[in-house]
Amino acid sequence: MEPTTTTSAVPAPSRKRQDLLRFAAIIGALFVLNFVAQRFFFRLDLTEEKRYTMSPATKQLLTNLKQPVTVTVYLTGDFPPAFRRLEQAARETLTEMQVYGGGNLNYVFIDPSAAGTEAGRNQFYQTLLKKGLKPTNLGANENGKRIEKLIFPWAVVQAGGQTRNVLLLRGSQVAAPEERLNQSVEGLEYELASTIRQVAPPGGTKRRLGVITGHDELTNLQMADILTAWSQNYDVFRVDLNQVKDLRGNLDAVVVAKPQKPYSEVEKFRLDQFITHGGRAMFFVDALRVDLDSVSRNGAALATPYNLNLDDLLFRYGVRLNQNMLLDLNCGQIPLVTGMTGNKPKIEPLPWQLYPLINRFSANPITRNLDAVYLKFVGNIDTVKAVGVRKTQLMSTSRYTRMLPAPVPINFNDARLEPNPKLYKDSYQSVGYLLEGQFRSLFANRAEPGTTKYQPDQNPNAQPSKILVISDGDFLRNDVDPKSQRPMRLGYDRLSSTEFANRELILNATDYLLDETGLIAVRGKQITLRPLNKVQLAEKRQAWQALNLGAPLVLLALFGAVRAWSRKRRYARF
Template sequence: MTPNQEPTATSPPPTAKNRDLLRFAALVGALLLLNFVAQRFFFRLDLTEEKRYTMSPATKKLLGQLKEPVSVTVYLTGDFPPAFRRLEQAVRENLTEMQIYGGANFSYVFLDPSAAGTEAGRNQFYQTLLKKGLRPTNLGSNENGKRVEKLVFPWAVVQGPGGQTRNVLLLRGNQAVSPEQRLNQSIEGLEYELVSAVRQVSPASGGRPRLGIIDGHGELPNIELADILTAWSQSYDVFRVDLSKVPDLRGNLSAVVIAKPTRPYSEEDKFKLDQFITHGGRALFFVDALRTDLDSVSRNGAALATPYNLNLDDLFFRYGVRLNPNLLLDLNSGQIPLVTGMEGNKPKIEPLPWQLYPLINRFNPTSPITRNLDAVIMRFVGNIDTVKALGVRKTSLLTTSRYTRVLPAPVPINFNDARLEPNPKNYQNPFQPVGYLLEGQFRSLFSNRARPGTTQYQPDQDPTAKPGKLLVISDGDFLRNDVDTRANPPRPLRLGYDRLASTEFANRELILNATDYLLDDTGLIAVRGKQITLRPLDKVQLAERRSFWQALNLGAPLALLALFGLGRAWWRKRRYARF
């Protein structure tokens, strides 16, 4: 540079401090941009193997179409053991997901029934819940070495427009499995139970399905169907239909129910039923193969079960099943009350096992109709065989236990047999099917025949007919509720309620699941097939290495934090040493 030349100005090199400030500003800007994008583009990632936090498309669609507000009040909250806290957390997670898709029209709240400050206040709130039909569960736990009993209300109440409410039992599952497995089954069914109740309280678009209860053949009266009729009416329009008074079932009904007929079907009535089914109709058959007169048993001490003549055997055979004329005895059974002696001048009545009342606890584990279902009770049931039927898929839903006996008709029945100790060696016919689901294109029984009473020729098969669905259960009493005749007027009891055992079997739930499966075109019933794998810890290893894992959980975070601090101090010293 010459003496007369002016020095040129150069920008100083950026310092490390300036570089850190620029990086911090860029990070803040990126976070703001990401937050802006996230507010306008909604997405969620579920990295679990079973996609346990992912709502089904049917659930998302239903919640997205809510036109009026729906609220959920959950009473399952409070100071619980870890297992019940897991169920509570699962309920909260499901409702949070549902709120995302339901938007402003979906809300929920958790209330602790035991939160009242005084015992009188708690009891008053408990009575309010009991009046709503919310039955508590007695939960035992150990606190400070003492056994403590707590009342838990595992319920949610879904309220929709117009004050319509539906009670949702959150603790379900099969009572025959371990408590951990039952809780897991309850968690698997939460989405379906909640969204099903939301659907019931929401105004239906396009009208509700119409369910016809076939009449005119000695079917069960309304008082013995009262509980299931009430349950059906929450989701469907229910009618009694006399086949002799209607020209055709097609176009008027979505499904029909045949509830324990005792008189034969005429050919004309059978033709109407056949045409409904083969043109895409849905039907639920609860039919006995043998006639059992309990009144004659109670009067004379014995009776004879003989085959019915319902004129339906050829119809079932055409569709792919055969109801065999026999009765099943199962060592896994319900009870009947019998006089076993005298107490002073009064008879002594005790409940005794009655093998003709099988308790069914073996279900198809993959079908949404029976998945995670509790035991059901049956009365005087026979087994079902399948026969060849092209285009029809047959799914066995219910089977008896390993210790089953088959008695072909005629079968003598005597209540005094309950006093005898059964011999397990006689029960060598295990796993007898008593319920089937049939799906597919059913061929008409009247193909290439004239319609009964006319010369009108029926074609072989309608090419435009839709596939149909049938449920066939070989027990006409399966959907019959008991009636308290001592009440005035007589009062129907809940379906599946056993007064002797003071327990409620899952007959009602199975029928409702089956009806939903047959009539639900949205795919919502498939949510019941959701499966969450239970991954329990090894309790033996956990007990043996308890101290090691406690020390690891306590010391590992502190050690990692110390290593991070030392590493960061070394890095800063090396980086800024030259300054």
């Protein structure tokens, strides 16, 4: 008698019911997951630099928006991959910002070259130019070829009737194109967030900024551009130390802008008490006087030391402005008559080593990824011991620097001579410092000037503070149009038609000193550039192309074969 085999099979209706239940469970789980995701937002940023993570200061700014903000970006179009990276980074940053800004933040991308005709494109270009959006002809290397593209790397932020332009292509112009694009990507969050704060400021009282007067400082016209920029975020005042006995409680920061007359002991005491009690300060001070109005007929002048009565104050805080003058082969230009063309003099721009161009900066948020700045008749700064004070060198001259002690003869005709590089061996001289910490009063263990009131060594009401020191009084001085007498943008050099980053550095420093939200710290964001090996990429180009095209097809074929074998094995017993 043959043995019998019993096969247990699931009835067809029961199997169909199981499939339907499984399908319904999956759909239900998706609905629940979607419901939870709409109410509880979270993201995982697995990048090493946390490039997709907004800073707490940016999140707070966007969450507290009280009015709608619209960001219009003109950086889009048919770009090479190098430029598309910046466009994509701008999209990702704005998308992340929209998560926290909600319905109060909207953005749109517009292609300036989208018009169907050349006339239409030119007309739109002119519209953008009238808004102050200047195009950039940026180059990059793609597949061994040089590619240049006319782009408008700008965004326009609008809110409550106010409009601000945002330059998205930042970074140092001396850097390689790929590095400059990377620097621009690093600064996107700060540039957009700080501009949103300008057009839609958060509630609360503005910080108060006082510009010291009474010592032949720069006039309102000479500082018009930076005063206008400051007034967008701060309340700005002119302050006479002889009229205001106590700056504490009235101001949050003071600016010393190229004084040319000495401070009295009483004025210095009031300034010292303000700083040692937590007030912020920015010093733009020259160690030597260069009077260009007294230049002789042969183009000669003499730079002599100032007597501003501030040396001991700055020395107590940790720095010393040396009485010398720096010459740098990396420099600006001056116009000089080099001959005659008919009856008219021939004027040409010539290098002038006494106008250094600075492009060596620290990684501090004030100067990180900054373009070059322009200085005139500047000396170096040394640090001295100051307990409890942290000193950060912000910028320095180039490798080819020469230092001349005072008094320094200045002759503009020297620009006609070829400099000797062997004389330029005083490399990397400091011209800007940031001081942070608890500053000890210059008047500790002394009587208050004009009184017998004793000042203790350790003041119980002292507070930590921050000080910026730059050894160039003209650093925040803008040029004035000789015809219209209108102020020009700070940092703009008419001779070279170039705008340097003086304005940006000062605004960054002001935010660093006064912005308690910590938004300026976003400028310290760093994204590591990981370029491919272009030589190997060119050599193995066809192999990589074959792998990218063939690998998906092979995987798909393998998946189909395995699935067919699995189904055949599963249903073979039925």
